[in-house]
Amino acid sequence: MTVIGTGYLGATHAICMAILGFEVLGVDVDQRKIDALTAGIVPFFEPGLDEKLREALDSGRLQFTTNFDRAAAFGDVHFICVGTPQAPDSHAADLRYVESAFTELAKRIDRKALLVGKSTVPIGTAERVTGLVQEISPLGAELELAWNPEFLREGFAVEDTLHPDRLVFGVSSEWAERQLRAAFRPILDAKTPVVVSDLATAELVKVAANSFLATKISFINAMAEVCETTGADVNLLATALSFDSRIGGRFLKPGLGFGGGCLPKDIRAFAHRAEELGVGQAVAFLHEVDGINNRRRVRTVDLIRELAGGDLQGKRIAALGAAFKPNSDDVRDAPALDVARMLYLEGAVVTVYDPEANENAHRLYPDLNYANSMIAAVIDADVVALLTEWQEFTDIDPENLGKLVRHRRVVDGRHALDADDYVAKGWEYRALGRPVASRTISFVMDARDEVDA
Ligand code: UDX
Numbered sequence: 006m007t008v009i010g011t012g013y014l015g016a017t018h019a020i021c022m023a024i025l026g027f028e029v030l031g032v033d034v035d036q037r038k039i040d041a042l043t044a045g046i047v048p049f050f051e052p053g054l055d056e057k058l059r060e061a062l063d064s065g066r067l068q069f070t071t072n073f074d075r076a077a078a079f080g081d082v083h084f085i086c087v088g089t090p091q092a093p094d095s096h097a098a099d100l101r102y103v104e105s106a107f108t109e110l111a112k113r114i115d116r117k118a119l120l121v122g123k124s125t126v127p128i129g130t131a132e133r134v135t136g137l138v139q140e141i142s143p144l145g146a147e148l149e150l151a152w153n154p155e156f157l158r159e160g161f162a163v164e165d166t167l168h169p170d171r172l173v174f175g176v177s178s179e180w181a182e183r184q185l186r187a188a189f190r191p192i193l194d195a196k197t198p199v200v201v202s203d204l205a206t207a208e209l210v211k212v213a214a215n216s217f218l219a220t221k222i223s224f225i226n227a228m229a230e231v232c233e234t235t236g237a238d239v240n241l242l243a244t245a246l247s248f249d250s251r252i253g254g255r256f257l258k259p260g261l262g263f264g265g266g267c268l269p270k271d272i273r274a275f276a277h278r279a280e281e282l283g284v285g286q287a288v289a290f291l292h293e294v295d296g297i298n299n300r301r302r303v304r305t306v307d308l309i310r311e312l313a314g315g316d317l318q319g320k321r322i323a324a325l326g327a328a329f330k331p332n333s334d335d336v337r338d339a340p341a342l343d344v345a346r347m348l349y350l351e352g353a354v355v356t357v358y359d360p361e362a363n364e365n366a367h368r369l370y371p372d373l374n375y376a377n378s379m380i381a382a383v384i385d386a387d388v389v390a391l392l393t394e395w396q397e398f399t400d401i402d403p404e405n406l407g408k409l410v411r412h413r414r415v416v417d418g419r420h421a422l423d424a425d426d427y428v429a430k431g432w433e434y435r436a437l438g439r440p441v442a443s444r445t446i447s448f449v450m451d452a453r454d455e456v457d458a
Contacts, residue, residue, distance in 0.1 A: 006188060007031075007080035009106045011038050011069065013049060013162070013266070013335075014123060014155055015086030020057050021166040023067035025191045031069040032076045039069045050334035050361045053163045077113035082188045084153070085110075086123045089274075090266075096273035098127055104134065107150075111138035117147055119184045123155045125211050125271055127278035131175065131204035151181045152204050154211035159265065160332035167192070172199045175207020212275040216291060219268045221256040223297040229259045229438025230300070239438030240420055259438050261305055261344070261392060261418040262298040264329035266337040269295070301437060302340050305390070305418050306347045308435045312414045313388050318352035321411065323386035325379065326393025327359035327366035334361040341392030342366055344418070345373055348390075358382035360395050386410045394421035403430040 008019035011033040019031040033039050041048045045059050061067040070076065076083070087102040103124050110120065120138065122131055135150045142148040152175035157165035172192065174185045182201055186193060193199060200210070225246075229239040239259045247254030263269065276291045313320040322345075329339040336342050342357075349355045349372060356374040357366060363375050376382035379397060383389055389410060391398055399421045407413045413432040415422065420436050427434045435441065 006082040006084060007076045008084045008086055009033075009076065009110065010085065010087035010102070010124075011035075011042055012086070012088055013051070013159065014157065015084070016042060016047065016049075016058075017051065017054060017157060017162040017166050018084060018086055018123065018155070019067065019069075020054065020061045021163065022188075023061035023064060024057055024167070027066065027188070029061075029067050030076055030079045031067065032071070032073065033069070034071060036071055039071050043069045050332075051162050052160060052332055057163055073109045074113055077110055077115075080118060082119045082121060082184055083110055083114075084121045084123050086155075088266075089124050089126055089270075091270040091273060096277040098125075098270070098274040098278075100126065100130065103130070104137065107134050107138050108141060111142040111148060114148060115143045117144065119181055120148065120150045121185065121188075122150065122152045125154065125215075125267070125274075126152075126208055127274060128205050128208045128212070128282070129278075131208055135177070135204075149178060149181050150204075151176045151185060152207040153185060154207055156211070156214060159335055160330065168195070169197060172197055173207050173210050174199060174201045175204040176201060177204060212271055215268050215271040216275055216288070216294075218256050219263055219272050219298070220290070220294050222258075222263050223294040225257045225259045226262055226301050226437075227297050230297070230304075232438040232440075233304075236440050237438075238440060240436070258420060260301070260420050261340040261437070262301040264338040264340045264343075265333075265335060266329075269298070269338045302343045302347070304437055305340075305344050305392075305416065306351070308416045308437065309344075309348060309353075309388050309390055310351070312416060312433060312435055313353075317348060320353045320387045321385055322348050322353045322355050323383040323389045323410070324348070324355050324357045324373075325359075325382065325389065325391050325398045326362075326395060327357050328362035328393050331393055331395045332361075334359075334365055336362050336365045336369055339366075339393075341418070342370060344390065344392055346370055349373055356382045356386075359393065360397055362393075380409060383409045387412050387414065389415045390418060391415065391422060392418045394419040398422075403427045403432055407431060 006027055007030045008015045009032045011031045019029050023029040038048050047054045047058055085106045087106045089098040092099040131152045139146050154173050176182045225243050232239040243257050246252050272291045276288050279285050279288045310317050324345040326341040345355050345357050356376050358376040358379050367375050403426055415432050415434055417436040424434050
């Protein structure tokens, strides 16, 4: 099989497929990525993937190339894993990389093969691209297309690829289904549920899943807004809700909200596509989901300003975290960096530290200060802001941290710190959706953590 596009999704898919025993050729137009991967270096941070890459290379089953002629000759099944970023001038998905990958392959393929889209695309793309590739391929209608959406989470990419919750095969023929079943045989043998559908349903599963997750996060964050004006505590509320097995505790963590390369752009592209299809009203709530999410960032800045005495000008803020979530170096649409940027624009002296994402953050916002350790970031801080819940930050003893800062003031943007411990050690502690003199019930929180796990 070939895997076209060796970014986050493609590199992981290529490596894992080789681990599962297939002959895999990874393809990209970016020579630097191909050189790095060939040399056994994963060009982004993902726990456990480096080892898997080396294991796959050592097996002799994984190779990389920039040569599309070679790819077309090599594959029986071609997986298209290129990006679909948000278009520069609208909420639509930018499909130029998807179209280019499909057409570059299609015009070269001269024996029966299956093209499988894995990228997240607007509904109707697979059908449209089928027409496109069949027109230009020497095989004509013999060249078939399928859609196999990918649900992997950054930070758990290997686990999610090798042991997914489910597989979805969007196909137009029994032959295509057989090809996909063969391509995922080891995963299907492990009794992974598979849903075989038409192309449109397969496309929709992915955006519907991400919309649901985003909605769940924004739901609890909307409750946090209500808590802020009523004196209720969103943490206790989330805990109480999580024990209802119909609701569950996962993706119900309040705080700074969602970011990253998927959830924000996928819900926007979905709403945009639904409007194009004349069913915009059905998903109009996604605009509100996005709005709630963005307000959390602004409100976090408000909390930090309040704690800093009402004015951020010249205040030293330690921004702990830049990545959109822990165990990732991805800063695309990262709530943490957005908060740091807003603080900076109000005149604060912001020092950012992230265990893995400093370099990517610096490329995006070179005007912020970057520290190369947590300690360097918090020295003499007026306010410490926990923006991404890396374990390094949640493990620190508030007493030790307190010795480094100018003022013991902390904003916990992720409800990840032990509020009682901080308060006991003389810190002013604030978190979105929690009253100032917050009562925490730690045994209840422990129980919720188990529900999450
Ligand atoms: C997401 C989907 O989970 C995955 O299935 C899809 O394939 C790609 O998009 P990912 O972007 O890796 O994966 O991140 P995810 O773990 O879903 O977290 C998204 C964001 O939501 C993060 O910024 C995280 O901090 C935030 N989040 C998550 C919350 O604010 N609260 C929660 O309870 C859970």
